Amino acid sequence: MIQFIDDNKAEYGIELICRVLPIAPLTYHRAIDLENSPEKRSLRSQHDDFYVGEIKRIWQDSKCRYGVRKVW
Template sequence: ICRILPIAPSTYYRTLDLCDEKHCFAREHRAKRDLHDEHHAEQIKRIWKESSGRYGVRKVWQQLKREGYVIARCTVARLMQ
């Protein structure tokens, strides 16, 4: 399969380990990210509205850190697009 498809063998075997016949944990991981994104997007929107739309990525990210959220700045930037 790895010769036909342009993927590394390590990627194939890692995905094979994550997925068995009944469950695919890679899909569950993606769903978990979507849930986190949804929650963080609500908080980002709230902070942005409280600042009357004046805060950019950096200030929103700093406010989230002050409130105790653990989130990367690039994630805030992606969700603010």
């Protein structure tokens, strides 16, 4: 939904799009702020991002052969 608003905000404006869609303008602005400033995200979300990168690295180092049991 955020991508849709980004794509159409020049033509219709954020407030008008948010009025039609079931989303508050503040929610849109908060999502954009969190996307641009990862340090403002929750600690859990920051840890998840770190571990996703590590899991992908381990999986790629195994030439994409390891499954969940070996990666975890």
